[in-house]
Amino acid sequence: MSYPPKCKSCGAEMDAEFVDIGIGTQQVTDWECPNECGYLEWQYEQDMKVANVKISFDEWLKNGVNSNE
Numbered sequence: 766m767s768y769p770p771k772c773k774s775c776g777a778e779m780d781a782e783f784v785d786i787g788i789g790t791q792q793v794t795d796w797e798c799p800n801e802c803g804y805l806e807w808q809y810e811q812d813m814k815v816a817n818v819k820i821s822f823d824e825w826l827k828n829g830v831n832s833n834e
């Protein structure tokens with residue numbers, strides 16, 4: 766459970782922030798590659814797990830940028 770995922774691009778262990786909530790720790794930020802190379806692909810996969818409409822990675826990049834406005 767505390768095992769950090771590894772970046773698919775460079776293999777580095779990814780970082781995230783955790784807080785102690787009494788019964789354990791809760792992750793409060795997304796996993797991020799310290800080299801920032803695999804983060805977008807990971808975020809895309811997370812979004813697609815809950816998305817009503819599946820879109821391509823390229824479309825997601827465009828929509829993601831726009832929806833952050």
Ligand SMILES: [Zn+2]
Nearest residue numbers: 772775798802
């Ligand atoms: Zn990486």
